[in-house]
Amino acid sequence: MNHETTRRRFLQRGSEVAAVTAVVSTMGGVHSEAAVQKDIVQLGIIGCGGIMTHHVKGLAENRPGVSIAWFCDVDSAQIDKIAPHYAAAQRAAPKRTSRYEDVLSDKNVDAVIVATPHHWHAPIALRAMQEGKDVYLEKPISHVYNEGLLVSQAARKYGRIVQQGSQMRSSKVTEKAARLMKQGILGEVKVARAWTAELRRVVRPVPDSATPSTVNYDRWLGPAPSRGFNRHRFHGTWRLFQDYGNGEIGDDGIHDLDMACWGLGVDTVPSQITARGGRMLLHGHASEYPDNLCVNYEYPDGRLLIYENYPFTSYGLHGFDNGNVFYGTEGYMIFSRRGAFSVFLGPKSKPGPTEGRDIRGQRGYKEHMEDFLNSVRTRKPNRIPPEVAHRSCALVHLGEIAYRTDGRLDFDVKAQRFTNSESANALLTKEYRDPFVLPELG
C-alpha cells in the first residue's frame, strides 16, 4: 500500500482512531502499540526549545492517537534536553536530525509542529506544505507581512491544515466569553484595547564568542544575515533582534492582538496605523525594539484597536500582564489570555458575568493542539486557519513598520500596500540569505 493510500485510509478512519486507541491504552504493551501504528498521527517536531518542551510534555500526557517520528533541532543539546520528556510515552525513540528537510521528506510524517524563531517559520512551513504535511506553526506565522499571505496561499493550494499557536482561541474561558458576546451583552463592540505590560529587565549586550560544539549556527541563522555567534542572538533572547523576531509586539503582543481581533470580530486588516515607541526604563538594553510602544489601528468601518506595551508594571494592567478590554455600547469586558474575564455594564459599570471558578486560568494549550490533530484526522477546518492568523500577525508587522517609518500610515486593504509610504511598502517583505530563500509556490 503506498503512502497516499495509507494516509487516505488513515484520514477516513479518523473518527475510529480515538476509540481504537482508547482500547489500546487500557490494554497497554508492545503488541497493542504496533497494531495501531497506521492509525496514529505521525508528527515531526521542529525546534526543540522552550515552548516545544511544553508541547511535547502535553503530547506525552495526552498520548492517544499521536506518535513522534522525529526530533529536529540545529542544536543537538536541545534534543538531548527535550527527548526525556517523551521517553516513557513511546516504545520507539523518535529519530533525531539537525536538518528539517529529513523530517519533511519522510513520507510517514503526517504533520509537523514548528517552534523555531520567527525567521524560520514561513520557510519551513511552506516547504512542509509542499511535501504534503499539515503544520502547527507557532505564533506569529510570519516574520514579515508578505509571508502571512504566502502561508495562507500555500494552505489553500496544497489543501493543508495550518494552526497558529494562539492557544487562547481554544480555551473554555474564550468559549464562555464568546457566548456572552454573541448574545450582545456588550452591545456593539467599537474599541478593543490590547496590552503587554510586565516588569522587564535590561539585557546588556555581550561580545561574540565561539559557537558551542553542539550547534550549527549557520543553519540557526538560515535566511538571516550571516554573522559570528552571539549568545543573545540565540536561544530565548533572539526575540530582541529584528533579524529573527518581532520584539514584544510580536512575542507576547501577538497573543493579545489576536484576542483583540477576536473580540472586535474583524474580518479585514486595518486601513490606518499610527505608532510611536520609546525607551522609558530599559536603558542599555540589547534589544533593537523600544521598551514601550503604542499602536493605534483603525479599521475601514471606523472601529479601533489600540495596542500598548510597557516594561515597568509588576502588576500588569487591570491585574493582567497580557490582556484586553473590549469596549461596547452597553458595557465592557476585561479579558486575559491568562484565563479570565469580567464584564461591567451600564453607566455605573455594574459587575456582570465572569469566567467562573470551574474554568478560571484555562489557557487552551491542550484543546488547541487537539483541535489541530482533529483537523489533521478529519480534514475539517481548524479553529484558527491561516487567513485568520494572518489578520492578527498583520497587526504586528503593520505596527512595527509604522514605528520604523513615518509613524502614520494608510493601508489599502485590497491592494495590501501602503498608499503613502514607499519605504513602508519595502518593509512588507525582506531579503533572504542564499540558499535559504522562500520556495516558489508555482
Ligand SMILES: NC(=O)c1ccc[n+]([C@@H]2O[C@H](COP(=O)([O-])OP(=O)(O)OC[C@H]3O[C@@H](n4cnc5c(N)ncnc54)[C@H](O)[C@@H]3O)[C@@H](O)[C@H]2O)c1
Ligand atoms: N504559544 C505560546 O504561548 C508561545 C510561548 C513561547 C514561545 N512561542 C513561540 O514559539 C517559537 C519558539 O520560541 P521559544 O521561546 O521556544 O524559542 P527557543 O529559542 O527556546 O527555541 C527555538 C528552538 O528552535 C531551534 N531552531 C532554530 N532554527 C532551527 C532550524 N532551522 N531547524 C530546527 N530547529 C531550529 C533552536 O535551536 C531552538 O532550540 C517562537 O515562534 C515563539 O514566538 C509561543
